[in-house]
Amino acid sequence: MIQLNNVSRTFHGRRGTVEALRGIDLHIREGEFVAVVGRSGCGKSTLLRLIAGLIPVTEGNIVVGGTAVTKARRETAMQFQRPALLPWRTVLGNVLFPVEIFGWKKRQHVERARQLLATVGLAGFEDRMPHELSGGMQQRVSLCRSLIQSPKVMLMDEPFSALDALTREEMSVELQRIHMEERTTTVFVTHSIDEAVLLADRVVVLSPRPGRIKEIVEVDVPRPRSLGHSEHLETLARHQARLHELLMHKDEAVAA
Numbered sequence: 001m002i003q004l005n006n007v008s009r010t011f012h013g014r015r016g017t018v019e020a021l022r023g024i025d026l027h028i029r030e031g032e033f034v035a036v037v038g039r040s041g042c043g044k045s046t047l048l049r050l051i052a053g054l055i056p057v058t059e060g061n062i063v064v065g066g067t068a069v070t071k072a073r074r075e076t077a078m079q080f081q082r083p084a085l086l087p088w089r090t091v092l093g094n095v096l097f098p099v100e101i102f103g104w105k106k107r108q109h110v111e112r113a114r115q116l117l118a119t120v121g122l123a124g125f126e127d128r129m130p131h132e133l134s135g136g137m138q139q140r141v142s143l144c145r146s147l148i149q150s151p152k153v154m155l156m157d158e159p160f161s162a163l164d165a166l167t168r169e170e171m172s173v174e175l176q177r178i179h180m181e182e183r184t185t186t187v188f189v190t191h192s193i194d195e196a197v198l199l200a201d202r203v204v205v206l207s208p209r210p211g212r213i214k215e216i217v218e219v220d221v222p223r224p225r226s227l228g229h230s231e232h233l234e235t236l237a238r239h240q241a242r243l244h245e246l247l248m249h250k251d252e253a254v255a256a
């Protein structure tokens, strides 16, 4: 579904040249959920922006759904740390925004928008304004706004990092459920090892300067997963420990 072939990206800024990513080879299957972790500045957001077609690669190529990525496409939705809702639109109006932008028939999508809001626990909030909602609720609206596009690929850049710890946990459980239903191919950037092992089929660990794939950890635990007591607790803990080790370890062990 998503193929990155020997992808590199260098930025030439006023303060010199930064090699953000080097030689990234990664193939993501349809329906797969991949988490990307790594220290600050190791190129996680750059990786998402490249897959989204928001910036070009310096070397290599990226193919999504059989087509080379050269620009942003509507099959790909991107979710950021801040929900970025339009403050003058209602909740329903925000969810329907992409429908208007893409010129789709609004009437057919109103019902779907209501359903999506109901699945994230926001039935009855359709006519509220964004400022009347908590941060977690706003992020849920933003998620519905992405899902209404029925994207083939969902790119999520630390979508829950601005939320309090409990809401954050709730949101990851919700995202797990949505992913089990919709099976959208997802790339999810996070600093949270817990989120990564709860959600991902595979966790890609990046090392910094230049960003390279250090290791890919396969989370072989059936869904729905829980970080509470379960028969898989030990396996999850083992993956968490491995990721912790990879992230804490300095980067001399990166394969050439």
Ligand SMILES: Nc1ncnc2c1ncn2[C@@H]1O[C@H](COP(=O)(O)OP(=O)(O)OP(=O)(O)O)[C@@H](O)[C@H]1O
Binding pocket: 011, 012, 013, 018, 019, 020, 038, 039, 040, 041, 042, 043, 044, 045, 046, 047
């Ligand atoms: N537009 C840009 N111009 C110049 N340098 C950039 C640009 N975008 C990113 N970089 C540099 O590329 C490197 C990777 O940045 P990126 O934002 O992808 O890292 P990140 O892993 O997402 O970081 P964080 O975890 O802090 O969000 C950094 O050194 C950053 O300064």
